[in-house]
Amino acid sequence: MSQTIHNKFINNKRRVSLRVIALLHVIFAFLSTQAFAQGLDVQSGDVSNAKPTSQLSARAWLTKMSEAVRELNYHISFVVLKPGSEAQPYIWRHGISETGVEMEHLSMLNGPGQEVLRMGDQVSYFEPNVPAYSMRSDVINGPLPETLLSAPETLLGAYDFVLVGRNRISGRSAQQIRVVSTDGSRFGYVLWLDESTGLPLKLNMVDLKGHLLEQIQVTALQVTATPHEHFSRIETSKLPQVIEFNPNKSLEATWNLAFMPIGMEIVKRDRHRLPYTGQWVDYVMLSDGLVNVSVYLHEKNGAVADQDLLLRSESNTFLTRNHGSISVTVIGKVPAQTANAIASSITVANQ
Amino acid sequence: MTQEHENLSAFVDGESQDSSLISALNDNESLNAKWQRYHLIRHSLRKEMPEFADFDISEQVANAIESEPAILAPKKTWRDVPVVASVVPFIKQGGQLAIAASVAAAVVIGVQQMNQPVDVGPMNSTPATLPGIKGGLSPVSLEETRTVPRTDVMEQRKVVNSFLTDHRNQLRMKAESLHNQDEALNGQEKGSPDNGESNNPQ
Structure with missing residues (x-):
């Protein structure tokens, strides 16, 4: 017995001494192994002899997902994990009414609870402490990245989609897809889709080194033929009134951004007051559809220290930089380097 | 040989539960090495590589066991002196009481912290x-x-x-x-x- 164990030790040592060569072999093994070549179906999707589900390219999988998210009747429980806060459980229901209207319901299960209900293009928010109200919108602004889920094709310019392989998530077999920004200026996403329905099972937001930032994990998934009975109990006539909200008039551009990450554009520009402090700010929102970055130009706060400020709030980067008497503040879910590049690229025209 | 590779690959992916492959893995050195490489490839493909890639700790464990000194008999310590042996339990009990008290205090503090209002999302x-x-x-x-x-x-x-x-x-x-x-x-x-x-x- 001890003799065989001893032999194994010797074998182990020999193997370790060959480790460098083995590492080189990794690449060759990788290329020569047929099974892996099939799993590596990156963006091409022309493998004809594989199983039907594994034929799809990453893009085809995302199309399947967006169709499933918009067209199926489903009932999903999921948990959101963010740094610095506790796990937040949600229920997410979706259904198509008999008249073909999309119905969506998102409910937070902990604490006093928040309910968001979308009937077609009307979103109603029911929250503690404030009267319920409705807005016109196609998407619920909540924990889910709605653009990625319902219209991933709009992100093609800014992100690459890479099919990674199969895995088991929430007790179901899943396809894993990486979403990477083309210029490496934004955080990446890893998405796991249910193989049979195409619905999302898990979503990780990872930083540039691949460390986990935020996570959405589905814990239960039900797809049904008819919408959940919850929707039949809703009396649409009793929903809160829609707030018609006039966007501020557009401003003359007195300052410009020289740098924007690929795929980002200015979606909003105005001047408004901040809550709490009432300070006036020049405001610009950059968006690539998935990530939104707020850029504020404001007078330097007298009470606040003079040095630049870099904070992290959940996965938002908060950066304030001083340019003489003017400060620039950038907030968004982007790496600090990107926020800094945006902040330092500002040029003021009228000075 | 290719068939074997394919079986192994399927096994790594969890798509095959061939028990004969397990014994083959134990016996066949090259297959064993391949098993490690496939997992390595899988990790790197999924960006799950550890920061310090040390792939095989079995050798380190083996070395640690080899260099471990053999313990033959417990050493005689001052605790084995008769008087000390009867005193020590009292000290130990006192210590346990103190620990119990501090645990209770920690629980109270913990409960107070847990009851903070939930940060709504x-x-x-x-x-x-x-x-x-x-x-x-x-x-x-x-x-x-x-x-x-x-x-x-x-x-x-x-x-x-x-x-x-x-x-x-x-x-x-x-x-x-x-x-x-x-x-x-x-x-x-x-x-x-x-x-x-x-x-x-x-």
Whole structure:
């Protein structure tokens, strides 16, 4: 017995001494192994002899997902994990009414609870402490990245989609897809889709080194033929009134951004007051559809220290930089380097 | 041989439960090495590589076992002196009481901390500038306290909070304004949101 164990030790040592060569072999093994070549179906999707589900390219999988998210009747429980806060459980229901209207319901299960209900293009928010109200919108602004889920094709310019392989998530077999920004200026996403329905099972937001930032994990998934009975109990006539909200008039551009990450554009520009402090700010929102970055130009706060400020709030980067008497503040879910590049690229025209 | 590779690959992926492969793995050195490499490939493909890639710890464990000194008999210590042996249990008991008391204290503190109000999530903040909505805004993530004398730090927190809250409000209103633009464009190509009220400097 001890003799065989001893032999194994010797074998182990020999193997370790060959480790460098083995590492080189990794690449060759990788290329020569047929099974892996099939799993590596990156963006091409022309493998004809594989199983039907594994034929799809990453893009085809995302199309399947967006169709499933918009067209199926489903009932999903999921948990959101963010740094610095506790796990937040949600229920997410979706259904198509008999008249073909999309119905969506998102409910937070902990604490006093928040309910968001979308009937077609009307979103109603029911929250503690404030009267319920409705807005016109196609998407619920909540924990889910709605653009990625319902219209991933709009992100093609800014992100690459890479099919990674199969895995088991929430007790179901899943396809894993990486979403990477083309210029490496934004955080990446890893998405796991249910193989049979195409619905999302898990979503990780990872930083540039691949460390986990935020996570959405589905814990239960039900797809049904008819919408959940919850929707039949809703009396649409009793929903809160829609707030018609006039966007501020557009401003003359007195300052410009020289740098924007690929795929980002200015979606909003105005001047408004901040809550709490009432300070006036020049405001610009950059968006690539998935990530939104707020850029504020404001007078330097007298009470606040003079040095630049870099904070992290959940996965938002908060950066304030001083340019003489003017400060620039950038907030968004982007790496600090990107926020800094945006902040330092500002040029003021009228000075 | 290729068949064997394919079986192994399927086994690594969890697509095959061939028990004969397990014994083959034990016996066949090259297959064993391949097993490790496949997992390595799998990890690197999924970006799950550890920062310090040390792939085989079996050798280190083996070395550690080899270099371990053999223990033949327990050493005689001062605890084995008769008088000390009878005194030590008393000290031990006292220590246990102290530990129990401190655990209880920790539990009380823990319970107090656990009962803090839950931080409600991202849907919490209400647009401040929306007409028709009354009621206060709750702090986003950094908390404000009124009893503490205002210092630069407090002032800074307030400023940071105001920016973070505004950022959240803007996100929610963005969905609305994009929707209005889509309606204004009325069937034109979707996804070019800089046509409406915003000015693109380029």
